[in-house]
Amino acid sequence: MIRPRPSACENMNHRRANSPVSHCPQCGGVVNAQLSSPPCNDAKHAASRRQRSAFCVDCGVQLIIVR
Ligand SMILES: [Zn+2]
Numbered sequence: 735m736i737r738p739r740p741s742a743c744e745n746m747n748h749r750r751a752n753s754p755v756s757h758c759p760q761c762g763g764v765v766n767a768q769l770s771s772p773p774c775n776d777a778k779h780a781a782s783r784r785q786r787s788a789f790c791v792d793c794g795v796q797l798i799i800v801r
């Protein structure tokens with residue numbers, strides 16, 4: 735999995751002590767390793783994609799490929 739450097743991302747979740755999500759929707763990096771989410775499925779990822787999340791906030795998989 736590609737892990738961009740945290741400094742490259744300005745998402746507010748990185749600055750939170752207790753982020754409500756386990757992964758950043760912008761870079762896919764882990765923002766709260768203590769959160770355990772239920773397994774993802776395609777429907778959930780499709781819904782996240784429609785909300786323009788580049789990455790799944792639960793598993794960190796890339797949803798939108800940007801070139
Ligand atoms: Zn990020």
Ligand SMILES: [Zn+2]
Nearest residue numbers: 774790792793
């Ligand atoms: Zn997911």
